[in-house]
Amino acid sequence: MSQWEVVIGLETHVQLLTKSKIFSGAATAFGAEPNRQACAVDIALPGVLPVLNRAAVVCAIKFGLAVGAKIAPRSVFARKNYFYPDLPKGYQISQYETPVVAGGGLSIRVGEQEKFVRLVRAHLEEDAGKSLHEDFHGKTGIDLNRAGTPLLEIVSEPDLRSSAEAVAYAKALHSLVTWIGICDGNLQEGSFRVDANVSVRRPGAPFGTRREIKNLNSFRFLQQAIDYEVAWQINELEEGRAIHQATVLFDPASGETRAMRSKEDAHDYRYFPDPDLLPLEITPQWIEEVKAALPELPQAMRERFQADYGLSAYDASTLTATREMARYFEETVAAAGKENAKLCANWVMGELAARLNREELDIAAVPLAPALLAGLIRRIADGTLSSKLAKEVFEALWNGEGQDADAIIEARGLKQVSDAAAIEPIIDAVIAAQPKSVEEFRAGKEKALNALVGQVMKATQGKANPQQVGELLRKKLAAN
Amino acid sequence: MIHTASLKTLAAQLAQKKISSVELATLFLDRIERYNPTLNAFITVDRDKALAAARQADAQLGAGETAPLLGIPLAHKDIFCTRGLRTTCGSKMLANFVAPYDAHVVERLREAGMVMLGKCNMDEFAMGSSNETSYFGPVKNPWDLTRVPGGSSGGSAAAIAARLVPAATGTDTGGSIRQPAALCGLTGLKPTYGVVSRYGMIAFASSLDQGGPMAASAEDCALLLNAMAGFDARDSTSLERAPEDYTRELERPLDGLKIGLPKEFFGAGMDDGVRAAVEEALAEYRRLGAETIEVSLPNSGLSVPAYYVLAPAEASSNLARYDGVRYGHRAAEYRDLIDMYEKTRAEGFGAEVKRRILIGTYVLSHGYYDAYYLKAQQVRRLIAADFAEAFKQCDVLMGPTTPSAAFRFGEKSADPVAMYLSDIYTIAVNLAGLPGLSIPCGFAGGLPVGLQIIGPWFAEARMLNVAHRYQQATDWHRRLPEEFA
Structure with a gap:
């Protein structure tokens, strides 16, 4: 063959x-x-x-x-x-x-x-x-x-x-x-x-x-x-x-x-x-008139997405599969800020596309306005939401609950807790409750720390910032 | 004698209430009833519809409306579709076809107030020069019932010649208005291609077909053309031009008119009687102040062969729609699709139509296209260039419309080429898209002879003027066949 x-x-x-x-x-x-x-x-x-x-x-x-x-x-x-x-x-x-x-x-x-x-x-x-x-x-x-x-x-x-x-x-x-x-x-x-x-x-x-x-x-x-x-x-x-x-x-x-x-x-x-x-006679003027009314073409748009938003060729190509998809992406970026373009791309191609696919919906019929998705993305970017909680907020937005991401975060109390003072007592409690993991970590087993972070996250119902928790744990375990 | 009056006289009589449109229609309908069994000029006559239209015209006249053609009867060649009244095109294929629309020409003439009496016989699908190919039987020439009226608009010509109707429409693809006009002693005009819309006019050869008026005089034709001509968006080959009044130049004197005589139109092949009548007409023109000069159309000898490639090629495709699937004749019994097509078309078309479909299919076939169709198109351009060259030296061209006067039934029908050559002087005009006019200019052996006037594109008004001045000086166009006087 x-x-x-x-x-x-x-x-x-x-x-x-x-x-x-x-x-x-x-x-x-x-x-x-x-x-x-x-x-x-x-x-x-x-x-x-x-x-x-x-x-x-x-x-x-x-x-x-x-x-x-x-x-x-x-x-x-x-x-x-x-x-x-x-x-x-x-x-x-x-x-x-x-x-x-x-x-x-x-x-x-x-x-x-x-x-x-x-x-x-x-x-x-x-x-x-x-x-x-x-x-x-x-x-x-x-x-x-x-x-x-x-x-x-x-x-x-x-x-x-x-x-x-x-x-x-x-x-x-x-x-x-x-x-x-x-x-x-x-x-x-x-x-x-x-x-x-x-x-x-x-x-x-x-x-x-x-x-x-x-x-x-x-x-x-x-x-x-x-x-x-x-x-x-x-x-x-x-x-x-x-x-x-x-x-x-x-x-x-x-x-x-x-x-x-x-x-x-x-x-x-x-x-x-x-x-x-x-x-059939087609004059240059006629061609010019048609050209003036022509939308930006996918190839040009792909190149612009790469240049302006720093997207990969693959991302740019996926996002320009249809004009509606590209328009949705650009409107999301416009509302979320250009610095969050990559995050916007990930969400449009990821969670949004998967959801549309599951519900057999065309992007033209998406129930979620780009501005709302952008609101969510801004809260991910500024550390307010963990990616896990972000998915929960996305779900709520999709279902039309709440005015926007901030309202849902507020109503459900999903705000990531980054205040060390609020987390420290919980960390102390976990250290006290998990002597085995503490011992293993001190014996040089890095993985044991993950278990401790997990316990803190569980205790905070996911609202803590896992990175911050890890840092606090290290500090405390080193001090003791 | 009201049935021999000009359209202008008829309009005046109607306007002065000396006669009503219903009386006029009845008079002609009675003549049709009396003479049509002899002549077979009509395929369909609709007395009720005609009288209803005449009553409508009378109402308009009664309300003080005036229009040059209001209330005047006419007949349409049965190639023009008429809503609700069958349109056969002289063929078994369409013997029962009723169009749900009017042709543009039909619409225009109705809007002008004309009263349609019926539909005139014609060669099948306008293919023929003698009216012998009609499924509805041949039309007889009122001047001699043993002779053909010409074709394909032979029914229209015979009807007017016998004054069964004062005016009629015709179509001209290679001479189908001018040749029967000549053979029946009438005036017939084929306008410049694109002046009259082809919408609703059943196609024979689309790039050559053109509708036009037939009547006793040039003045009548000018009045009819005023109503028939005009842009129609439904025909892509219709020309978008400002409307003209084709009567505007009728009275212009002919002093200084330059008449070109193509030497190729005065060679061998023309009957002596025709030659004598044409020469006498030219002498009359010189007496009217015109000057004649010899010109040449060197490629005119190629026009018949080029025409008999191009017209059948277009016809073979135009007539493909008559397949028995949607309307028209369908064979009663058939085994399968191909059998249905074959039997339907074998039964529905006559011999001449089949001959042209075969020629057309052949010349368009793979391997022959370049040698025939493409070459014929090139010849067509040469012929048009010849005319353009000639018109640099003269205002109009003149010559015989046909090489002989009306021939006998059967005389040429056995020999297609002899029949095709009866259009030898008219065909080049269609190939070049020019206007051509035939007027009666005398007799040969008791049969009418036609003088052909050819002008440059859009010269209809001038040509009608040239014809009208001659008709003011002569009375050939007022002569009637005794039996129908």
Whole structure:
């Protein structure tokens, strides 16, 4: 297995977050009754014509800017001709020779390794409808609600070398398109669909023959499908059989890929420029307008987090996984003070993320305002709270108890006791009650001190500062 | 004789309450009832809808409203979608299709107060030059019932020629307004591409299709175009321009007009009778103060082959939507999806439509695209450049609209290439997106002959002026076929 190199390129269909369809005024919302969101243009009645939705173009420009690509001043819509019942016109309007976005790329991270994945292109096109094969007693039902939904098809170079890289790329792309607000990122509803072109080769050899796995709508399926496909291809080659170019489908139930159609019966799509649409012209001014409205991009934000807050590359990358997470973190830092940024990062990525995960909540729906978390963090930083008590306060804040961290600390009497005068009598009592530990410590057994500290903490219900207790204990035991 | 009156006269009579819109509609509807069985110019006539629209117009007229076309009857080529009234496009495929919307042109002319009497016969999907390809049977030429009226807007042409209606709409992809206008002795205008919205006009070849008016005279056409033209956001190829009054130049004298005569339009292949009539018309223009000069369109010989690559290519794709899935004809029995497609399209389309779908599919196929489609697009640019060059030397171009007068049924239908060549003078105009006008200029063997006037982009007002001044000096456009007088 080790002498084979895996080569993967992904084609991703990103459903654009526009109110209406790419060439008609019908709504794009998901889940309507079948054929209720399909107008005369979408069902291709005779005589009706497509009119380009500018909002879809803005999405394409945003994406091009976000990946540092070239945005074509003039691109052309073409017809891709084939017959299928859920393709009402008998052709799909897409872009062929001149896509709206060319080149660019994005950084991915697998473990500690960072890698730049280049993009070939991204082009605008319309989605088809859906064929429904169940519930029609041997016939097929057609739902054209999805017909004409705007898509941006993003094609990567074959730069990916493992399923892990493919998943990292897909996740980075998913994060980016939701970050810049051009896609809702909903995988279950098909807003983000991936086709994987997979081949294997001997290192240094030319590319092998690829097979294309169609329509993967989860990161887990993407990984499973590629792993299965790679193992299958290697096995074929090692058994002396050739790989034939084909389109394959992944069956999540069996975990296998199977060929749908071979290259021999591939369609001749007879592409030609759509005479119903003028070439798409994008002026530098239009690009500037879109650029001005673009949010800070994740890559730039990661770099800033490292520079401004002294975070590690890993932390910066985790905190910028989504725009909401990054915004939450920054608002927490703003309220807690920049000097506490690392502590903020730990709490956002740690306790908060774990809690969200456990309750299956998105950070956008977090019940805890950043200012409240910041209040807690300030009390940890100034020594008021031990980390153990901090978790208790976090719990209370999460559940909406008390106005803020200080109120909870006050109400529950959780304030760390740092007053030596208050602690000394307790220390004396513990020394008196634990002669064995005292003896062991004096005999040079450092660990015995921990037991004594533990007893003091127990006696103070955790309110003492363990570091201070240790110091006081040493002093007293040395003096006696 | 009110049925032979100009649109201007009809409007005046309506305004002066000498006749009502209902009376006028009834008069023409009665003529349709009487003569249409002979001519087959209409596919659908809706008397009730027509009279309701006429009553509405009468109410407006009664309220003192005046508008140049208010209350005047018209017919639409059955390629324009009409809400609630079937639109067949001359095909079995759409024999029962009822659109839930009006074409832009239909909307505009209704808003202008015109009363639609019905829908005119046409070659199937506008593919044909003789009206012989209609699923609803051929249309007869009122000047000689053994001859074709031309096509594809042959129903519109025959209906006006026999005065079953004073005006009609047509569409012109390679000559489909001008050629039937010439063969039936009418005036027909194909405007500059983009002047009239294609919304709701069933597509044949999107980059060439253009709707336009057909009527007895240039003045009538100018009035109709005023209502038909205008920007429509629903058609991306519709041009956003300030509205124009196409009648504004009608009376301009022709002194100093420079008429270019493309030598390629006067070579071999033109019938003597046509040549004589066209030469006489040019002599008349010189008498009216115009000057004629010879010009050249060196690539015009390539226009028919380029057209018969591009138009079928676009058609093969435009007609893919007729698959039996959502509307239109569907085969009664089929084994599976492919069988359903094959039987539906085999039964739903006629021979000429199939021929063009096959040609179009072939020229767009992998390995042939560059040699055919791409090359034809390059030729198209050369043809447009030829015209641009010619218009540096003259204001308009003139020549015959067709190489011969109306031919007999069956004469060319067995030979597609012979049929395609009947559009030899009109096709280049569509390829270049230019406006083209055909006016009656005499007779050859008792059959009308058309003079074609071609102008630069957006020269419609000037071209209509050139036609109108000629029509003030001649009466070819007032002649009627005896049987229908």
